[in-house]
Amino acid sequence: MRKYFGTDGIRGRAGKFPITVDFFTKLGFSAGRVLTKKFQSASKPKVIIGKDTRVSGYMLESALEAGFSAAGVDVYLTGPIPTPAVAYLTKAMRAQIGVVISASHNLYQDNGIKFFSSTGTKLDDEIELEIEATIDAIENLDSEIIGKAKRVEDAQGRYAEFCKNTFPKDLSLEGLKIVIDCAHGATYQVGPKVFNELGAEVITIGVSPDGSNINQDCGSTDLDLLITEVRKNKADLGIAFDGDGDRVLMVSAQGQIIDGDQLLYIIVKAELISGSFQGGVVGTLMTNLAMEENLKANHVLFERSKVGDRYVSELMGERHWDYGGENSGHILLKKHHSTGDGIISALQVLKAIQQRQISFDEAVAEIELYPQILLNIAINEEVNLDAEHVQEAVKNAEKIMHDQGRVLLRKSGTEAKIRIMTECADRDLAMKAAEAIKKTIFG
Numbered sequence: 001m002r003k004y005f006g007t008d009g010i011r012g013r014a015g016k017f018p019i020t021v022d023f024f025t026k027l028g029f030s031a032g033r034v035l036t037k038k039f040q041s042a043s044k045p046k047v048i049i050g051k052d053t054r055v056s057g058y059m060l061e062s063a064l065e066a067g068f069s070a071a072g073v074d075v076y077l078t079g080p081i082p083t084p085a086v087a088y089l090t091k092a093m094r095a096q097i098g099v100v101i102s103a104s105h106n107l108y109q110d111n112g113i114k115f116f117s118s119t120g121t122k123l124d125d126e127i128e129l130e131i132e133a134t135i136d137a138i139e140n141l142d143s144e145i146i147g148k149a150k151r152v153e154d155a156q157g158r159y160a161e162f163c164k165n166t167f168p169k170d171l172s173l174e175g176l177k178i179v180i181d182c183a184h185g186a187t188y189q190v191g192p193k194v195f196n197e198l199g200a201e202v203i204t205i206g207v208s209p210d211g212s213n214i215n216q217d218c219g220s221t222d223l224d225l226l227i228t229e230v231r232k233n234k235a236d237l238g239i240a241f242d243g244d245g246d247r248v249l250m251v252s253a254q255g256q257i258i259d260g261d262q263l264l265y266i267i268v269k270a271e272l273i274s275g276s277f278q279g280g281v282v283g284t285l286m287t288n289l290a291m292e293e294n295l296k297a298n299h300v301l302f303e304r305s306k307v308g309d310r311y312v313s314e315l316m317g318e319r320h321w322d323y324g325g326e327n328s329g330h331i332l333l334k335k336h337h338s339t340g341d342g343i344i345s346a347l348q349v350l351k352a353i354q355q356r357q358i359s360f361d362e363a364v365a366e367i368e369l370y371p372q373i374l375l376n377i378a379i380n381e382e383v384n385l386d387a388e389h390v391q392e393a394v395k396n397a398e399k400i401m402h403d404q405g406r407v408l409l410r411k412s413g414t415e416a417k418i419r420i421m422t423e424c425a426d427r428d429l430a431m432k433a434a435e436a437i438k439k440t441i442f443g
Contacts, residue, residue, distance in 0.1 A: 004135070005128045007308040011103050011112030014056035019111050021063040027113070028067020030135045031097065032147075034127060036072050039096045044147055048093060050078040050086040050155075051101035052186040052244045055211030056111045060101050064113075065149050070138075075149040080209075082186045082245025084341035085159035087120040089152065091338065092162075097123070102186070102244040105221045108212045120338035122310045156190050163194045166336045167347045171354050173200035177235045179251075181226045183219025184209040185243035187343065194343055195239075200350075203233050215242065220249045220329050220342075227255045237360040241342040246309075247329035248342035250349065252361045259369075260329040261291040263349050266363045267333070268323055270352030272298055282315045282324035282332075284308070288369045289406045289423050309340050370405075371427035373434040375420040376412070377442055383418055385409050393440035397422060397433035405430060407437070 004010050004018055010027075012019045018027075035045040047068050051057035057080075065075050073096075078089065083100045090098030098116035106112075115123040178200045182188040188207040196202045205225060206218040218225050220240040230238040230251050238251035250258040264281070271277035280301030283291060287304060295302045303319065305311040309330040316324045316334060325331035331345040353363050384390065394407050405424025412419055418441075422434040 002129070003132050005132065007310055008104070008122075009100075009112055009114035011106070011110060013109060014054070014060075014111040019056070019060070021059055024060050024063035024113070025067040025070075026135050026138050027131070028064040029071045029138045030067075030131050031099075031115070032068045032071025032073040033134060033137075034130050035096050038127075044072055044074045045097070046074050046076060046093065046095040048076050048078065048086055048090045048095045048098045048152070049101070050081040050083070050089075050099070050186075053080050053184060053188070053209035053211065053214050054101075054103070054108045054111055054243075056108075057101050060111060060113075064099060064101070067138075069147040069149060071147070072145040073147045075147060076152045077149060078152045078155040080186050080189075081155055081159065082190065082241075082341070082343065083114060084246055084337060084339050084344070085155065085162075085186075085190070087116045087339040087341075088159055088162050088337065089155060090116050090118060091120040092158070093152075094118075100244060104244050105183075105215055105219070105242040105247065107216060108214045116339070122313065122339070156193075160190050160194050160197075163190075163341075163343045163347065164198060166344050167198055167351055168355075171351060173198045173350060173354070175199075176237075176350070176354075177201040177203070177233065179203045179205065179226060179229045179233060179235045179238040181218055181220075181223075181229075181238065181240040182206040183215050183221075183241055183243050184213045185215065185219065185241065185245065187241045187245040191241060191245070191343055194347070198347075203229065203235065205229055219243060220247050223249065223251060223257055226251050227257075231255055239346050242329070245342045246340045248331065248346050249329045250346070250360070252364055253359070254361060256364065258364055259327045260325050260331055261288045261327045261369065262364060262367055263329075263345065264323065264325040264331050265291055265294060265367045266352050267331075267345075267348045268295070268300065269298070269363075269366060270356055271323075272300070273356065277323075279321035279323070280319060282312050282319070282321060284312060284326050285408055285410065286327055286421070288327060288372065290368060290370045294367050313339070370423045370425055371430050372421060372423040373427075373430045375434050375438055376415075377418045377420065377438060379416055379418055383411075383441070385411070385418075390441055393437045396440070397437050400433040400436060401426070401429045405433065407433065409437070
């Protein structure tokens with residue numbers, strides 16, 4: 001049973017347990033002791049620590065540094081850098097673990113921590129549980145064992161080159177006008193640099209972090225400003241990252257919001273046309289039905305995992321597939337990186353349209369998503385979703401949609417709520433189906 005770790009690390013209000021100096025010091029020490037036991041060698045284990053632009057990142061970085069050093073681990077600090085950059089540097093620098101201090105798309109009041117293994121993937125469940133089990137066992141070690149700390153030279157530059165190397169050298173972004181929204185977050189330096197150096201005309205927003213404006217009215221969680229700037233500048237498209245840079249959403253020249261499902265489809269479609277696609281695609285329970293149907297129409301295997309990029313990644317590994325993602329903008333392309341990367345994902349979308357010599361709007365038009373209705377119902381007591389009357393309600397809802405839609409019922413992992421999702425080509429029928437389920441179960 002997990003005590004602190006969720007599906008994507010530990011997250012909460014900065015300054016309140018567990019996002020405190022005391023806890024992060026213990027966490028660093030515990031993770032360090034687990035590392036030293038697991039990777040016994042003549043040299044000390046190494047940890048890469050990166051962060052986003054939140055003001056609380058300074059104190060949490062120092063606390064982690066102290067904890068890891070006290071445990072006999074050498075610490076390498078990158079400063080503000082995207083989450084996938086830490087995954088890359090952990091692998092490239094032969095470190096045993098990578099750490100990101102970030103609350104992703106949340107506002108600045110929150111913060112958190114994510115761990116990466118030596119291979120640049122999310123830390124295994126058993127190691128997280130082992131860290132939890134030793135979290136209160138902090139002790140003082142001999143001075144000869146204590147680790148050192150240093151800054152990583154040119155972390156941003158190294159990561160920028162890594163990103164650019166995923167884009168074909170015989171292609172360019174010349175002729176494209178792009179608005180990039182960095183959410184005042186971790187991509188604010190490296191993101192515009194990558195696209196500019198590949199030849200695009202880049203207009204930037206969300207590149208002035210002050211410690212408290214991350215994700216505020218900008219980035220992938222709020223696209224209104226990006227839509228306005230794309231239209232005002234008559235840009236070909238807009239790109240929005242979240243605070244730590246592992247998600248991406250886009251905006252068309254017409255101001256249409258393009259989600260992770262559509263972006264992944266554009267990438268896969270281009271790979272199919274070029275003959276380089278292999279394997280299948282992993283989505284989640286929330287992946288749009290139109291995505292599944294379009295892939296199957298192109299004879300592409302498709303499977304769904306639980307919601308969460310770590311579950312997408314796990315299923316991709318089991319199937320040995322290179323393509324997966326969530327509609328939230330987490331796109332995983334294992335042929336390019338071990339984890340979701342907003343910059344690399346955006347580059348592969350642009351590669352797709354440049355190779356095919358079509359506009360972004362033309363690529364988007366090749367997949368039309370079905371309307372999704374999502375109802376969140378607060379509950380005061382446990383609801384058995386396997387009960388006979390619930391399953392009967394689902395069957396009736398499917399009949400309302402003429403058996404050409406999809407129904408998903410699930411319990412929220414973070415709130416006392418039941419989520420009802422229906423989707424089909426006809427929005428009105430999807431709404432009727434959702435309301436019918438709600439009435440049957442909750443009255």
